Structure formats: C-alpha cells, structure tokens
Amino acid sequence: MMVRPRGTDGSLLSSLPWTIAALAVSAAPHLPYLPIWISAALFGCSIWRYLIERRRRALPSIWLRALLALACFLGVLATYSTISGVGPGSALLAIMAALKFLETRKRRDQFVLLFISIFLVMSSLLREQYLWSLPYLIVSTIVIMTAWLRMSAAQDETARQSFATGGRLLLYAAPLAVAMWIFFPRIAIPFWAVPMDTGTATTGISDSMSPGDVSKLSLSDAVAFRVKFDDTIPAARDRYWRGLVLTVFNGRTWSMNDPFEGPRVHETVSEQGDPVRYQVTLEPTHQPYVFALDMPWSWTLERTFMGPQQQLVNARPIDQRVAYEAVSYLDFSTNADLSNYARSWYQRLPDASNPRTQSLAKDMRSAAGSDAAYIEAVLRKFNTEEYFYTLEPPPLGNNSVDRFLFDTRRGFCEHYASAFAVMMRAADIPARIVLGYQGGEINSMAGHLIVRQSDAHAWNEVWLERHGWYRIDPTAAVAPERIDLGASNAAFEGFGAAWGLSAPSEFLHQLSMTFDALDAKWNDWVLGYGPDKQTDVMEWLGMRDPDWQKMILTMIGLVLGLIALISLLLALRYRPPAKDAAAVLFQRFIKKTGLEQGIGETAERFAHRAMQTGTLPADAVESVTAAYHDARYGPVDDDSAIARLKRAVGAIG
Amino acid sequence: MSSIQWPSPSPGRLFSALRTGAAAGVGRWARRRQGLDPATTRLRPGRVYILPTGVGIVFGIMAFAMLLGSMNYNNNLSFVLTFILIGIGFVSMHQCQRNLVGLELTFAGTEPVFAGQTMRFGIAVTNHSKNARYGIRLYREGIESDIQDLHPGESKVFVLAVPTEQRGLITLDRFGIRTFFPFELFRSWAWLHMDISALVFPRPAERPPEPPPTMVAHGHRQHDARGEEDFAGLRKYHEGDSPRHVAWKAYARSGQLLSKQFAGADTSSQWFNFDDIPVDDVEQRLSILTRWVVDADRTREDYGLRLPGEEFAPAHGEAHRRACLEALALFEKGTT
Numbered sequence: 001m002m003v004r005p006r007g008t009d010g011s012l013l014s015s016l017p018w019t020i021a022a023l024a025v026s027a028a029p030h031l032p033y034l035p036i037w038i039s040a041a042l043f044g045c046s047i048w049r050y051l052i053e054r055r056r057r058a059l060p061s062i063w064l065r066a067l068l069a070l071a072c073f074l075g076v077l078a079t080y081s082t083i084s085g086v087g088p089g090s091a092l093l094a095i096m097a098a099l100k101f102l103e104t105r106k107r108r109d110q111f112v113l114l115f116i117s118i119f120l121v122m123s124s125l126l127r128e129q130y131l132w133s134l135p136y137l138i139v140s141t142i143v144i145m146t147a148w149l150r151m152s153a154a155q156d157e158t159a160r161q162s163f164a165t166g167g168r169l170l171l172y173a174a175p176l177a178v179a180m181w182i183f184f185p186r187i188a189i190p191f192w193a194v195p196m197d198t199g200t201a202t203t204g205i206s207d208s209m210s211p212g213d214v215s216k217l218s219l220s221d222a223v224a225f226r227v228k229f230d231d232t233i234p235a236a237r238d239r240y241w242r243g244l245v246l247t248v249f250n251g252r253t254w255s256m257n258d259p260f261e262g263p264r265v266h267e268t269v270s271e272q273g274d275p276v277r278y279q280v281t282l283e284p285t286h287q288p289y290v291f292a293l294d295m296p297w298s299w300t301l302e303r304t305f306m307g308p309q310q311q312l313v314n315a316r317p318i319d320q321r322v323a324y325e326a327v328s329y330l331d332f333s334t335n336a337d338l339s340n341y342a343r344s345w346y347q348r349l350p351d352a353s354n355p356r357t358q359s360l361a362k363d364m365r366s367a368a369g370s371d372a373a374y375i376e377a378v379l380r381k382f383n384t385e386e387y388f389y390t391l392e393p394p395p396l397g398n399n400s401v402d403r404f405l406f407d408t409r410r411g412f413c414e415h416y417a418s419a420f421a422v423m424m425r426a427a428d429i430p431a432r433i434v435l436g437y438q439g440g441e442i443n444s445m446a447g448h449l450i451v452r453q454s455d456a457h458a459w460n461e462v463w464l465e466r467h468g469w470y471r472i473d474p475t476a477a478v479a480p481e482r483i484d485l486g487a488s489n490a491a492f493e494g495f496g497a498a499w500g501l502s503a504p505s506e507f508l509h510q511l512s513m514t515f516d517a518l519d520a521k522w523n524d525w526v527l528g529y530g531p532d533k534q535t536d537v538m539e540w541l542g543m544r545d546p547d548w549q550k551m552i553l554t555m556i557g558l559v560l561g562l563i564a565l566i567s568l569l570l571a572l573r574y575r576p577p578a579k580d581a582a583a584v585l586f587q588r589f590i591k592k593t594g595l596e597q598g599i600g601e602t603a604e605r606f607a608h609r610a611m612q613t614g615t616l617p618a619d620a621v622e623s624v625t626a627a628y629h630d631a632r633y634g635p636v637d638d639d640s641a642i643a644r645l646k647r648a649v650g651a652i653g
Numbered sequence: 654m655s656s657i658q659w660p661s662p663s664p665g666r667l668f669s670a671l672r673t674g675a676a677a678g679v680g681r682w683a684r685r686r687q688g689l690d691p692a693t694t695r696l697r698p699g700r701v702y703i704l705p706t707g708v709g710i711v712f713g714i715m716a717f718a719m720l721l722g723s724m725n726y727n728n729n730l731s732f733v734l735t736f737i738l739i740g741i742g743f744v745s746m747h748q749c750q751r752n753l754v755g756l757e758l759t760f761a762g763t764e765p766v767f768a769g770q771t772m773r774f775g776i777a778v779t780n781h782s783k784n785a786r787y788g789i790r791l792y793r794e795g796i797e798s799d800i801q802d803l804h805p806g807e808s809k810v811f812v813l814a815v816p817t818e819q820r821g822l823i824t825l826d827r828f829g830i831r832t833f834f835p836f837e838l839f840r841s842w843a844w845l846h847m848d849i850s851a852l853v854f855p856r857p858a859e860r861p862p863e864p865p866p867t868m869v870a871h872g873h874r875q876h877d878a879r880g881e882e883d884f885a886g887l888r889k890y891h892e893g894d895s896p897r898h899v900a901w902k903a904y905a906r907s908g909q910l911l912s913k914q915f916a917g918a919d920t921s922s923q924w925f926n927f928d929d930i931p932v933d934d935v936e937q938r939l940s941i942l943t944r945w946v947v948d949a950d951r952t953r954e955d956y957g958l959r960l961p962g963e964e965f966a967p968a969h970g971e972a973h974r975r976a977c978l979e980a981l982a983l984f985e986k987g988t989t
Contacts (some may be wrong), residue, residue, distance in 0.1 A: 173740030180736040570751040
C-alpha cells in the first residue's frame with residue numbers, strides 16, 4: 001500500500017486561516033443548536049490543524065483519524081438517534097468539517113471544507129430566517145469567496161486583493177441573482193416531505209397547562225403573528241385569538257382530549273353582525289395550531305381543519321412562516337344541543353382533587369339559584385376579594401386550585417382560567433379552557449397588529465342551557481387592564497410603578513415600531529415571496545396571465561442580457577490602453593507623406609526626410625512637427641496643441 | 654509553489670487513450686484554424702477556449718441540489734444564496750476568459766543544451782491592460798511553467814522546461830497558456846503555434862577514449878630585437894583572435910579588421926576525426942566527439958574537427974566551439 005506523506009510544509013499558511021474563518025462564519029448560527037462537543041471538536045480541530053501547519057508537523061495518522069471519525073459518527077447518532085433533518089444534518093456537516101481539517105494536506109483539499117461551509121450557511125437559512133439573515137448570508141458568502149480565492153491565488157497575492165476580487169465578482173453576480181430570484185417560478189407544493197425537525201424547541205403556546213408548575217411566565221417579546229385588517233382594527237377587548245381547547249383535567253394539569261375519545265360532534269355556530277377580514281402572518285411554532293380571531297368562519301391556509309371545538313389545526317407543524325387570510329365574526333353564538341356524553345365530558349373532574357374548591361362550588365351554586373347567577377357570583381368573588389394578577393406567582397403543590405383559591409391568591413390567566421373551570425365543573429356546568437392570544441399591539445406606522453408571545457392568554461367557555469357556549473374571561477374580572485392594555489403593560493402597572501420605573505421611553509418605542517414595520521415588510525415581500533405574490537408582481541410588471549413558462553423565458557432572457565452586459569464590462573476593464581491622440585494624428589500624417597517611418601526614427605528625423613523628398617510643402621511639415629512636439633511633450637492638460645496638430649494634418653491634402 | 658495538477662478524473666487506460674486521441678484531433682483542428690502565429694502574438698477573444706474543471710462540475714451539481722432544496726422548502730433566502738452562487742459561476746466564467754484575452758506572448762529565446770538536459774524555452778507574456786491578470790501559467794503536454802500574476806503593464810518570462818532525449822533540432826510546435834482564475838471553476842486556455850526551435854547538442858560521452866595526441870608544430874624561431882616572433886603577414890580577423898594581434902594601424906587606415914600572423918609561433922593543435930574513432934555506432938561517435946570538443950574548449954587549446962564532408966580547421970573560442978557542436982548536432986540530419 002502506498003503511504004501518503006503526512007508532513008506539512010507551511011504552504012497552506014496563507015489560505016488556512018481564511019478557510020477556518022469561512023467555517024467559523026458558516027457554523028456560527030448553528031452553535032446554539034449544536035451539542036457542545038461538536039462545536040468544541042470543530043474549534044479544536046481547526047486550531048490543531050493550523051498549529052500543525054505553523055510548526056511544520058505531520059498530520060495525525062490514518063488510524064487516529066478513523067478512530068475519531070467513528071467516535072464522532074456514533075456521538076451524532078447517540079445525540080440525535082437519527083441523521084436526517086436540519087439539526088442532525090448540520091451536526092454531521094460540522095463534524096465532517098472538523099475531521100476534514102485533520103486530513104487537509106494540499107491546498108485543493110480545502111475545497112471540501114468550503115463546500116461544507118456553503119451547505120452550513122444553507123442549512124442555517126432553512127432553520128430560521130430573520131431580517132438579519134440576508135446581511136449574514138452576504139457576509140458569509142464574501143468570506144467563503146475570499147477563502148476560495150486565497151486557496152487558489154499565487155503566493156504573493158495579498159488577502160486584501162483576494163477580498164477585493166471576491167467583492168467585485170459578488171457585485172457583478174448580484175443583479176443576476178436578483179433577476180433569477182424574482183423570476184424563478186415558485187411552486188406551492190414540495191417534492192418530498194420536509195423531515196420533522198425533532199431538534200427544534202417549540203415556541204409559543206404549549207398544548208397543556210399546569211398552573212403552578214412553572215412559577216414564572218416568560219415575557220418573551222418575540223412576535224407570534226402579525227395581523228393586517230382590511231378595515232378598522234377591533235377593540236382590544238374583542239381580540240381573542242382562538243388557538244387550542246383544553247377539556248381534560250387530572251387535578252393538576254389541563255390537556256386536550258384525545259380526538260377519538262372526546263366529543264366529536266361539531267358544534268353549530270351562527271354568526272351575526274359584520275364579518276372581520278384580515279391577513280395573518282404566523283411565525284413558525286413547530287406546532288400544528290393555527291390562530292384566528294374568535295370565531296373563525298373561513299381561512300385560506302392549506303391543510304388546515306377546524307376541530308370539534310372550533311380550534312384550527314394544520315395537518316403538519318408550522319415549521320415555516322405562513323401567511324393566510326381569514327374571516328371571523330366577533331358576534332356569534334353556538335346553539336349546540338350538548339349530547340349527554342359531551343355534557344358529562346365537560347363536567348368531568350377527578351373526584352378526590354381540590355376538595356375545598358369542590359365543596360365551595362357546591363355551596364355557592366346552591367346559594368345562587370341559577371347557573372347564570374352562580375357565574376356572576378364566582379366572577380364577583382375574583383373581582384372583590386383579595387385576588388391579584390401577577391406574572392410571578394408562588395408555586396402551587398398538589399390540589400393546585402385549592403392552594404390558589406384559598407391560600408396564595410396570586411396568579412395570571414392560567415390560574416384564573418383553571419380555577420374558574422374547576423368551579424364550574426364542580427357545579428355541573430360544562431366548561432373548558434381556550435388557549436390563544438389576547439389583544440396585541442397596534443403598530444400605527446405599519447398599520448398592523450403585533451401579537452407577541454407575551455400576549456398568550458387562557459380563558460374559559462361555559463355551556464349554558466339554550467345559550468350554547470359562552471366565553472368568560474375570569475382574568476378580566478381580576479385585572480381588567482390586562483385585557484385593555486396587554487399582559488406586559490398590566491404587569492408593569494402593578495410592579496414597575498411600585499419600584500418607580502417608568503414605561504419605556506417614547507423614542508425607544510418608536511424605534512421598536514419602526515423595526516417591527518421593517519420586519520413585517522421583509523417577511524411579507526422577501527421571505528413570503530410565494531406563488532401568489534409572484535403572480536401579483538408579474539402582473540404589476542405587465543406580464544399577462546403569468547405562468548411558469550413565461551417566467552422562465554423572461555428569466556433566461558434577462559440573465560442572458562445581464563451576462564452580455566457583464567461580459568462587455570469585463571471587456572472594457574481588460575481592454576488594451578488607447579493610443580494617444582498625438583500618435584494617431586502623426587500616423588495619419590505619415591500615411592499622407594507616402595513614406596514609411598523607419599524603426600527608431602524620431603518624428604523630427606522623419607519630418608526632415610519628408611521635407612527632403614519634397615512631396616509636401618516644407619511649412620506644412622514644419623507646422624505638423626511643431627504641433628506634434630507640443631502635444632507630446634507640452635503640459636499634459638493642454639488640448640490646444642492636439643487641436644493644432646489636427647488642423648495641421650488636416651491642412652495637408 | 655508547486656503547480657496544481659488539473660483535473661484528470663481517474664483515467665482508465667482506454668479513457669486515457671481516448672483522451673490523448675481526442676486531444677491530438679482537437680490540437681490539429683486548432684492548428685488549422687489558427688494558422689502559424691508570429692513571434693509576437695496577442696490573444697484575441699476568439700482563440701481563448703473555456704471549459705469547466707472538475708471542481709466546477711461539482712460546484713454546478715451543488716448549486717443544482719441547492720436549487721432543488723430551496724424549491725422544496727420554499728425558502729426564499731436559500732434561493733438568494735443559490736442564485737448568488739449561480740451568478741458567481743456565470744461571472745467567473747467570463748472573468749476566467751477575460752483573464753487571458755489581450756495578453757501578448759513573445760518568444761523570449763532559449764539556449765542550446767546537450768541531449769538529456771532540459772531545454773528551457775522562455776516565453777514573455779505582457780499585460781498591456783490596466784488590470785492585473787492572476788494565476789497565469791504556460792504549459793505543454795505534461796509540462797507546466799510557474800504560476801505568476803501579471804500586474805498592469807507588466808511583462809514576465811515564463812519558462813517551459815522541456816526534457817530532451819536526442820540531438821538535433823527540437824521544436825516547440827505547440828504550447829498553451831491557461832488560467833483557472835478566479836475560483837478554479839473554469840479552465841480557460843489558448844493554444845499557440847509559433848515557429849520556435851532550438852538546438853540540442855549530442856550528449857557528451859561519459860567515458861570517452863583518450864583524445865588523439867596534441868601535435869605541436871615548432872616553428873623556426875627567429876626572434877627580433879624585442880623578442881617577438883617574426884611578422885609573417887596580415888589575414889582577415891577571425892572571432893577569437895587576440896586583440897593584441899589586431900593590426901590597429903591598418904584598421905585606422907582601411908576600416909577593416911586584420912590580424913597579424915607570425916611565422917614561427919608555436920601551434921599546438923588536435924584533430925578530432927570522425928572516421929578514426931574505434932566505435933561503430935554513429936551516435937556514439939558523435940557523443941565522443943562532443944565530449945572531446947567540450948574538454949578541449951576548456952583547455953583553450955586549438956582543436957580541429959573532421960566529419961565526413963565537413964571540416965573545421967583548428968582554432969578555439971566560443972564561435973569555434975559553437976560551430977563544431979552545431980555540426981555534430983545536425984550531422985546527417987540536414988539543416989533545413
């Protein structure tokens with residue numbers, strides 16, 4: 001077997017740092033998602049390889065490398081238990097890069113590393129897309145291109161030259177990329193199923209609720225979705241964004257019912273009043289829930305269905321930002337005749353749990369006389385007794401509702417919704433919990449509504465005889481400002497004011513609204529540039545009945561035109577220098593004399609010879625020669641000499 | 654630095670034979686198309702060819718895969734990345750070709766060598782444009798020059814080191830200039846056919862027989878008062894004559910260079926005779942003669958060379974040596 005030499009000679013010193021930089025830039029967005037040992041391996045191997053080159057050492061032996069490769073592969077398998085999907089895929093890429101460093105011997109071996117960094121950039125874009133993703137991808141492309149040029153450059157070329165060349169070529173490529181991007185036909189349906197990404201944490205609302213488990217609500221400012229209304233934006237107290245419905249309580253945790261077990265008959269909804277039309281741009285949640293204003297009537301998102309409790313569910317998790325139009329009726333009633341099965345489902349409580357609450361509910365119900373009066377009484381209890389709205393409630397043990405209602409008396413929407421539902425069920429009133437968002441902030445600059453994760457909310461629905469399901473928000477009874485101002489502001493009123501903090505300054509608010517408007521436009525036009533939007537743009541550009549053939553043809557035409565233009569630019573850039581005007585005019589004069597200028601013969605000697613032959617008048621020759629000398633050896637910016645020379649040459653017949 | 658070997662995808666024997674055959678055919682086609690180039694040739698766009706390299710093909714496949722991925726995920730930013738890469742591919746194709754167009758190539762001379770040594774053909778490449786040309790190299794089957802950058806207005810000599818086997822005229826009937834700049838995705842090249850040839854002297858024999866003895870002809874010495882030999886007359890100046898023997902007064906009068914001849918000077922001379930060498934093989938005889946000439950030249954003794962049909966009277970000096978070696982190189986090869 002031929003043994004490949006493993007020694008290094010320092011020839012990679014000029015390009016290796018750039019290759020390392022390219023990989024660092026392309027791996028950076030993955031770092032929060034990668035297991036720490038992979039980041040460490042990538043970092044360690046690149047530094048190790050650089051030191052080997054610096055000290056002219058030998059590369060590690062093939063056995064060591066094979067051992068490392070096996071260990072890393074098993075490590076990825078152990079971490080992810082699969083190797084498909086963006087998470088494990090980028091982990092594998094990073095590991096491959098780390099190992100490739102250790103067997104990079106020739107300059108050409110770095111090609112593999114640069115290809116890997118391109119794929120890493122690509123997979124980071126598949127994972128998440130933000131406003132800064134475009135600058136990031138441009139910067140990383142420039143770094144990768146510079147590294148590429150460093151790798152193939154002559155040794156005396158400086159990094160600055162490589163950088164300038166990379167930047168210039170990117171500048172040429174930019175219009176081509178834009179043209180292709182606009183005109184390349186977008187299709188709606190993927191070729192193959194996008195693999196479920198198990199490595200990504202879900203954001204937003206969870207599908208179960210255990211008040212008192214996590215004693216602190218995250219006040220994430222992250223945008224959940226943005227809404228653009230066709231007409232006026234409904235008032236804050238009407239903006240209940242229906243998400244999922246929890247119907248099962250085990251004494252501690254509320255969860256959704258199994259779709260094959262719980263009530264399956266769709267409830268009939270009758271809408272009244274004017275419909276509200278709006279478009280929602282939903283950020284990826286990696287969950288299947290779709291949000292719409294209560295009560296949704298129609299929606300344009302594909303593969304989205306309405307569950308038996310009027311919750312919208314997509315067939316797949318929302319892994320990418322989606323936009324949909326929806327119509328809702330704020331004024332509605334459900335006239336469901338609840339079947340005995342459904343009624344008992346919504347009344348079910350674990351017998352032994354929260355005994356104090358159950359007995360209190362029974363007492364209050366019998367005192368109230370009617371269901372409606374009982375509901376009034378419970379809400380009044382929340383409102384008038386010492387209950388507080390706080391985002392940092394104390395933890396609750398078992399029988400969390402008992403603890404909350406009788407002891408701690410502090411909590412946010414989940415605590416109140418949970419307690420209220422238990423109170424209802426204990427009094428045999430069908431009740432359930434709806435999770436979603438409430439309110440949202442109006443960005444008057446962009447004219448849309450921002451609903452943030454901190455606007456997540458829980459409320460109740462109770463079923464009343466002859467009335468159907470009826471929305472009740474017990475949190476509103478405790479903290480009406482939560483409903484009118486929003487969660488974070490409500491909390492601020494309570495605590496911030498007590499500590500002497502003022503609300504965020506107007507300027508910062510304006511700034512954040514500007515950023516939000518920009519972000520929304522970006523999402524709308526760049527990230528959300530899909531088949532529909534593309535058709536609109538094509539029509540706006542004057543294309544009649546746009547279809548993919550026309551777009552492809554336009555794209556090819558544009559690309560060819562741009563390439564011709566670039567080719568012309570390059571030809572101009574590399575053209576030989578123009579002959580100077582004086583020399584051209586003197587050549588014309590020589591032609592007119594009918595003689596030939598000898599090699600090394602100066603203009604003066606030629607003129608002398610031309611005069612001797614006598615074919616031309618001596619004074620004409622003299623004036624040409626004098627003007628030529630002035631033009632050639634006079635001040636650089638003196639154009640009059642050229643003009644004189646032109647006249648003098650022209651005067652000769 | 655060492656040149657980067659490009660891109661021969663693992664050649665089977667049949668494949669490499671096909672490749673060689675195709676290359677020869679394409680070469681003949683290019684020669685017919687372009688004709689013989691003058692000693693100074695500027696590269697026009699029409700004769701600069703371009704093809705993707707192996708890396709370029711991988712790059713193209715990668716870009717296509719990225720396009721499919723972007724379409725599948727309907728991800729507009731990965732579309733951006735993909736289209737930037739495709740755009741860079743297009744741009745680098747044109748940049749690669751332009752990196753050669755307009756360069757001026759001039760044959761910059763060569764020195765004769767002995768068979769077995771390396772013939773170094775110098776080709777000067779000039780960049781007349783206002784922008785630098787990067788990563789330029791010259792090549793000829795299996796041989797590649799250094800890689801050099803040409804800054805605006807710069808002219809650099811590239812050396813094609815061609816190994817020699819046989820004596821005679823070696824011609825550089827075809828060579829190429831190529832570049833992989835900027836990203837090695839494309840290789841653009843031009844073929845040149847200049848009338849370039851150089852002389853290869855026979856390989857000097859390693860263990861030659863003893864050269865024939867030196868004949869010393871003692872002239873009849875008649876010293877004059879100043880101790881110099883007798884002046885015998887003037888003859889036309891030959892290259893290699895001592896300046897002390899030039900008749901400067903005669904030159905001043907007539908403008909013609911003459912050398913003084915002295916009778917009675919010691920004339921030691923060797924005759925190297927082709928026919929006297931006790932070896933049958935012609936090439937070996939030439940080899941031996943070459944060795945004798947080279948050795949004798951070092952001692953600055955006069956020597957003469959006698960080949961069938963050709964004779965060089967005893968003399969020494971660079972011109973004499975050159976004339977003898979040339980005759981040996983071209984012996985029975987014709988001097989067209």
